[in-house]
Amino acid sequence: MSQFIYGNKPETVIRASARSRARRVNHVLLGSILKVVSTEGDWLEVDSLGKGDSGWVHKDDVRSTPILKTFFVDVGQGDGAIVESPEGIMLVDGGPNSNLFKFMKRRYRRILRSGQQLEIKAMVVSHPDYDHYNGLTAILKDSRFKVGTIYHNGIIRYDDDNLPSGTEFDLGKLRRKNVNGISRPVLTETFDTLSQAKTLVDGGHLAPAFRRFWQAALDAKQDGHLGKAKRITIRDENLPGYAQDDDDKLFVSVLGPLPTKMSGSVEYVAFPDAHDIADADPRPSSSHTRNGHSIVLKLKFGQHTILLGGDLNIPAQQHLMEHYGSDNPFRVDVAKACHHGSSDFHVEFLKKILPQVNIFSSGDNKSFDHPMADAVGAVARHTRGSHPLLFSTELARATSGSKTHYGLINLRSNGDVLVMAQMKEQHKNKADIWDSFTVPWPGKFAKEIKESES
The missing domain is CATH 2.30.30.40 (SH3 Domains)
Known part of the structure; x- marks a missing residue:
């Protein structure tokens, strides 16, 4: 053997x-x-x-x-990460296109070519935006991939042009409710299981890409290569199957989304646009509500922690900070920047994270221009260490002739040593193709500086 x-x-x-x-x-x-x-x-x-x-x-x-390995894949304007650990493989979002799917077929080609199924323990859809879930549809359609559980936040995406009768919001029904002593619009319509997803698909009102994703999930279940789907919130505390707080295990805390109450039906505050947060009674925003209730995961492996915050925005970050109060579960070593480096961030939230490494996942969609200059500057300022590290999937991308080499950011931890790396754009020395950095990073010339000052 x-x-x-x-x-x-x-x-x-x-x-x-x-x-x-x-x-x-x-x-x-x-x-x-x-x-x-x-x-x-x-x-x-x-x-x-x-x-x-x-x-x-x-x-x-x-x-x-084995150790913890996390790959932040260049999926263009979107998020897509693969987390490998002793517990198995977890996907967190899949981007808008086939880049993640192609990377997985290449990375796991030996398993796939041998006729075995690749087991994916968890598939996490942080929130129902196209640039986060659409790339996962192809994986669900491919029977070579066997998925244990799809975790999602329960928010529905209806077709703007084909809303169900009595619904005026593309995420479902809104009601005015008292939340912590304040009357606020609340999203009361959410879903959980695959059977509930089937009811929505059969209803014929879902946004096209969202319908295709859940139809692929239902087909995968019927064909035997998907276990189940589960809505996840802070009520769950931990991601199922990742709750052993041991140095050689991956422990995953669920820090968001935050429902309006801790029992009963799952409902969410409908967030306003960040431009409107100072208004006395701001109008609910679909984008800020679905983004703001992203699944927020904190990964812990040995001494190291990682924050995956989806597309959190200012209203959501305020909402979470109010909930946790003086407690600060957001402090980590490595953070994926929320919402691809949008300007829609709260500085006080960045101060709570205060990582040693920041990662931007973004692409060439010029309607967004992510990452924004203020986001890059702010996360760099609110980062620990004299030589903080900032990575970008877009900056890691390279071209040669007409071929594009998509960017890939590597995170590796054995519990004691943490390494961040990206591939060199030119491999002059074929025996060393990585630009790698131990965390905390002392600086490339720390030894030379120390010797010159002694």
């Missing part, structure tokens, strides 16, 4: 022979899987499984168990 091991250094060096001074033939990132071919004393001959040249690694540079 084949033995597989994992790189356990920020960049594990593969050498031409079993000697510490042998020529370096490859570097693989922390957590990269390697197949053991043979052994020689304290050295292991390994097959790099297509990740550059194979060779020899020292046993002290590898480990026997």
Whole structure:
């Protein structure tokens, strides 16, 4: 039976022979899987499984168990992330196009070509916006992918031109209700299970892409490669299957969305546009309501934490800060910037996150121009460390001739060491194709500066 091991250094060096001074033939990132071919004393001959040249690694540079790996995929103007952990694979959003699907087929090609199904433990749709869920439809349609549970926030997307009778809001029915002593418009119509999704699909009023997504989910369930769907809010506290707070396990907290009450039917405050928040009785905004009630996940692996905040906006961030009060569950090491770097952010919320690393997921849609200059400046200012790190899927993109090399931001953690990386645009040294940064990052020339000052 084949033995597989994992790189356990920020960049594990593969050498031409079993000697510490042998020529370096490859570097693989922390957590990269390697197949053991043979052994020689304290050295292991390994097959790099297509990740550059194979060779020899020292046993002290590898480990026997998998780590946390998160891939922020360049899906253009949208979000799409793959989270690999000892618990399995989790997808968080899928972008508007086929980029995530293509990346998955390439990354997991050995499993798919062998005739096995790739098991996806959790598929999280942060909120029902096209640029977050549409790319997941192709995965649901492909029987080579077996999905355990689709997690969603329960918000419906009706077709603006074909609303159900008695509905004037494309997210469903609104009612004036008392929320924390204030009369506010409340979204009272939400859904949970696949059977409820079927009722909505059969009703014929859903927005076309939203209908296609849930029809694909219903077909996948019938064909046996989807387990179920579940609405998730802060009532759940943790993502099911990710609730073991252990150094070698991925622990996932659910910090949003926040319903109007903690029991009974799930209802959400209808948020106004950020331009209107100072009005005495602001009009509900569809975009701010569905974005503002994004599923917010906090991932914890060993000593490291990551925040995935969907498309949170100013009204939503105010809403969450009021709820949590003096408690601050948002402080993390790495944060994906909310809403692709929109200007619609609250500085006090950024101060609560205060990460060491920020990641922007955005594309070339010029109607948005994300990330905005003020968002880039604000997150850089409200980041910990003397050398904070800022990554962008769009900036990581490169071209050669007529070919586009889509950007990919890598996060790797073994619980003690955290590494962020993106591929070099020019691979002059084929044995080292990554620009990688340990977190906290001391600066590329920290050693030289220290020596010059001594």
